[in-house]
Amino acid sequence: QVQLVESGGGLVQPGGSLRLSCAASERTFNFVTMAWFRQAPGKVREIVAHISWSGRVSYEADSVKGRFSISRDIASNTLYLQMNGLNPEDTAVYYCAARTNRYTNPSVRTAYEYWGLGTQVTVSS
Numbered sequence: 001q002v003q004l005v006e007s008g009g010g011l012v013q014p015g016g017s018l019r020l021s022c023a024a025s026e027r028t029f030n031f032v033t034m035a036w037f038r039q040a041p042g043k044v045r046e047i048v049a050h051i052s053w054s055g056r057v058s059y060e061a062d063s064v065k066g067r068f069s070i071s072r073d074i075a076s077n078t079l080y081l082q083m084n085g086l087n088p089e090d091t092a093v094y095y096c097a098a099r100t101n102r103y104t105n106p107s108v109r110t111a112y113e114y115w116g117l118g119t120q121v122t123v124s125s
Contacts, residue, residue: 002026002114004096009119016123017084022096022116024077028053032102034072034079037109038092038121045095047107049081059107064090086123093118 003025012018020036035050049070051058058070067085072078079096097112104111 002028002098004098004114004116006094006096006116006119009094009121011122011124012086013125014087014123016086017082018086018121020081020083020094020096020119020121022079022081024079024098026077028077028098030100031098033099033106033111035097035099035106035112036070036079036081037095037097038090039095039118040092043092045109047109048094050106051079083121086121088123091121091123093120 004022006020006022008018008020031053033050033052036048037045038048039045047061048064049060049068051070051072055072060068069082071080095118096116098114099112
């Protein structure tokens with residue numbers, strides 16, 4: 001069973017930056033898409049960004065477009081989320097996810113079979 005482990009979260013001031021990483025425990029030949037979701041207290045888990053494993057197709061939610069960037073490194077089986085211009089509304093637990101079925105909607109949480117445990121991001125002065 002593939003495990004996903006997130007890292008890089010923490011406390012940052014408004015306007016600051018963080019880079020999240022998600023390491024897969026083994027080679028992921030059958031992954032079609034990897035994604036970052038986030039869940040703030042009292043809110044539903046929402047898509048932040050997703051990227052095809054080939055890297056040719058990516059998507060960022062409107063709320064983070066122009067500030068966040070998703071990327072992946074096949075050689076190290078690692079997914080990244082570069083977050084710039086952070087604001088308090090970005091405070092949430094960030095989860096890494098992966099799906100193997102290319103026929104599901106990559107922007108919905110139910111499309112993903114593999115999940116990490118999450119990393120906390122807190123934006124506060």
